[in-house]
Amino acid sequence: xxxxxxxxxxxxxxxxxxxxxxxxxxxxxxxxxxxxxxxxxxxxxxxxxxxxxxxxxxxxxxxxxxxxxxxxxxxxxxxxxxxxxxxxxxxxxxxxxxxxxxxxxxxxxxxxxxxxxxxxxxxxxxxxxxxxxxxxxxxxxxxxxxxxxxxxxxxxxxxxxxxxxxxxxxxxxxxxxxxxxxxxxxxxxxxxxxxxxxxxxxxxxxxxxxxxxxxxxxxxxxxxxxxxxxxxxxxxxxxxxxxxxxxxxxxxxxxxxxxxxxxxxxxxxxxxxxxxxxxxxxxxxxxxxx
Amino acid sequence: xxxxxxxxxxxxxxxxxxxxxxxxxxxxxxxxxxxxxxxxxxxxxxxxxxxxxxxxxxxxxxxxxxxxxxxxxxxxxxxxxxxxxxxxxxxxxxxxxxxxxxxxxxxxxxxxxxxxxxxxxxxxxxxxxxxxxxxxxxxxxxxxxxxxxxxxxxxxxxxxxxxxxxxxxxxxxxxxxxxxxxxxxxxxxxxxxxxxxxxxxxxxxxxxxxxxxxxxxxxxxxxxxxxxxxxxxxxxxxxxxxxxxxxxxxxxxx
Numbered sequence: 001x002x003x004x005x006x007x008x009x010x011x012x013x014x015x016x017x018x019x020x021x022x023x024x025x026x027x028x029x030x031x032x033x034x035x036x037x038x039x040x041x042x043x044x045x046x047x048x049x050x051x052x053x054x055x056x057x058x059x060x061x062x063x064x065x066x067x068x069x070x071x072x073x074x075x076x077x078x079x080x081x082x083x084x085x086x087x088x089x090x091x092x093x094x095x096x097x098x099x100x101x102x103x104x105x106x107x108x109x110x111x112x113x114x115x116x117x118x119x120x121x122x123x124x125x126x127x128x129x130x131x132x133x134x135x136x137x138x139x140x141x142x143x144x145x146x147x148x149x150x151x152x153x154x155x156x157x158x159x160x161x162x163x164x165x166x167x168x169x170x171x172x173x174x175x176x177x178x179x180x181x182x183x184x185x186x187x188x189x190x191x192x193x194x195x196x197x198x199x200x201x202x203x204x205x206x207x208x209x210x211x212x213x214x215x216x217x218x219x220x221x222x223x224x225x226x227x228x229x230x231x232x233x234x235x236x237x238x239x240x241x242x243x244x245x246x247x248x249x250x251x252x253x254x255x256x257x258x259x260x261x262x263x264x265x266x267x268x269x270x271x272x273x274x275x276x277x278x279x280x281x282x283x284x285x286x287x288x289x290x
Numbered sequence: 291x292x293x294x295x296x297x298x299x300x301x302x303x304x305x306x307x308x309x310x311x312x313x314x315x316x317x318x319x320x321x322x323x324x325x326x327x328x329x330x331x332x333x334x335x336x337x338x339x340x341x342x343x344x345x346x347x348x349x350x351x352x353x354x355x356x357x358x359x360x361x362x363x364x365x366x367x368x369x370x371x372x373x374x375x376x377x378x379x380x381x382x383x384x385x386x387x388x389x390x391x392x393x394x395x396x397x398x399x400x401x402x403x404x405x406x407x408x409x410x411x412x413x414x415x416x417x418x419x420x421x422x423x424x425x426x427x428x429x430x431x432x433x434x435x436x437x438x439x440x441x442x443x444x445x446x447x448x449x450x451x452x453x454x455x456x457x458x459x460x461x462x463x464x465x466x467x468x469x470x471x472x473x474x475x476x477x478x479x480x481x482x483x484x485x486x487x488x489x490x491x492x493x494x495x496x497x498x499x500x501x502x503x504x505x506x507x508x509x510x511x512x513x514x515x516x517x518x519x520x521x522x523x524x525x526x527x528x529x530x531x532x533x534x535x536x537x538x539x540x541x542x543x544x
Contacts, residue, residue, distance in 0.1 A: 045386060093311060162406040166396055169386050176347040176375045177400030177452065178368035224387045224432035
């Protein structure tokens with residue numbers, strides 16, 4: 001019996017690996033998850049969830065236009081992602097409308113433009129894969145772009161890791177000691193746009209914001225150290241991706257939704273059982289735990 | 291014409307104005323402080339105290355006037371780590387996952403390499419600063435687990451580690467315990483003897499009389515400025531607080 005159940009678990013994991021598209025999906029999604037998870041620590045501490053939602057939705061017309069013109073989709077997405085933030089800043093400054101309203105207004109406008117463009121531009125764009133992601137059908141050129149962007153974001157975040165932490169924590173001090181806060185602000189926005197671009201391949205535009213905030217929120221409940229938070233965030237993002245893809249393979253479920261749902265469950269687990277900040281404070285159960 | 295040697299002034303703000311999208315927050319404000327002077331910045335909420343700090347640190351741009359820090363521009367003061375800002379407790383995210391040590395180390399960032407790798411001297415500076423505010427036992431404590439007073443001391447240690455010559459303190463005595471208050475006042479005397487210049491905002495009138503050589507009363511602009519004993523009069527205070535009598539301000543709630 002034991003051997004039998006072991007074999008089942010074993011084949012649960014190894015069977016999908018015999019398919020080329022599954023190996024590629026698992027690898028790519030893990031990479032994307034790691035990048036988004038890394039950034040996630042900063043976004044949750046900075047309070048940029050809504051901004052993440054805005055940027056990820058706003059890249060839609062950029063993706064469509066880039067496809068139509070035969071350009072790398074990441075380029076189009078990046079321009080519209082950063083453009084949306086610039087527009088939000090401009091409208092906020094020049095009108096009396098409150099910021100959250102402006103954010104909601106701008107990103108839905110961009111998103112609607114994207115949907116209209118898809119229906120108008122005759123091409124082989126698959127609306128479903130943009131909206132809900134298609135980690136199982138990722139093309140070779142997309143793989144190259146994803147790897148390139150992911151490495152770029154990881155390198156940028158690694159170099160400016162501490163400065164970005166300071167920027168999120170106390171921008172006024174950063175400015176006072178001569179650190180370029182303007183640069184850090186746009187660096188974080190740039191990374192956000194790029195991460196949204198790679199993230200949307202895994203889970204699609206609608207859910208990509210989850211990749212950018214849920215792992216960070218989970219990690220925030222589990223530690224009081226910034227470095228640990230980054231590590232936990234990245235790990236929980238990768239694990240969620242793997243779980244999501246396996247589950248979607250075996251039970252024939254929507255992959256993007258499964259990945260995000262796995263993240264949500266991990267968050268709920270932390271929410272309930274985190275040693276210090278969970279509802280049931282597991283810490284009390286372990287004597288001598290520190 | 292008499293020429294003024296600007297080098298003598300740590301802070302020299304001349305007719306500065308700050309506006310946010312056309313809304314005037316501060317206008318025609320002047321302030322001159324020398325090394326070793328402690329000046330109290332007193333005014334209502336929204337009178338421009340934080341704006342004044344922001345202008346001095348370069349966090350907001352002034353629309354008119356001139357600011358010289360040690361005779362140089364605000365930009366070069368930033369580069370030289372001349373000014374340290376100690377925020378209000380409410381002004382920071384106390385749940386940020388960061389330890390006392392990490393916060394104090396941030397005081398050294400401006401003089402580190404791009405990766406902010408601490409050198410031996412940085413580690414020593416941080417150690418010394420934490421010791422001076424009496425938090426050595428709490429070095430690795432997350433700031434979320436500190437009391438209000440301990441958190442205030444953490445940011446004071448950051449300013450010390452920065453080796454700044456000008457300290458700007460936003461409400462240094464609000465929400466702190468007796469022990470912290472005593473420690474801060476002892477540090478003020480040390481800072482003064484070290485020739486540092488301190489500008490602190492406060493609601494508490496008693497602290498102004500106790501610590502401040504000079505006082506700057508503001509209400510969008512300078513109402514009065516000078517030696518505390520001369521300027522800190524009931525009339526001036528009443529004007530600063532928009533006609534509210536000082537009896538009310540000195541009441542049990544202040």
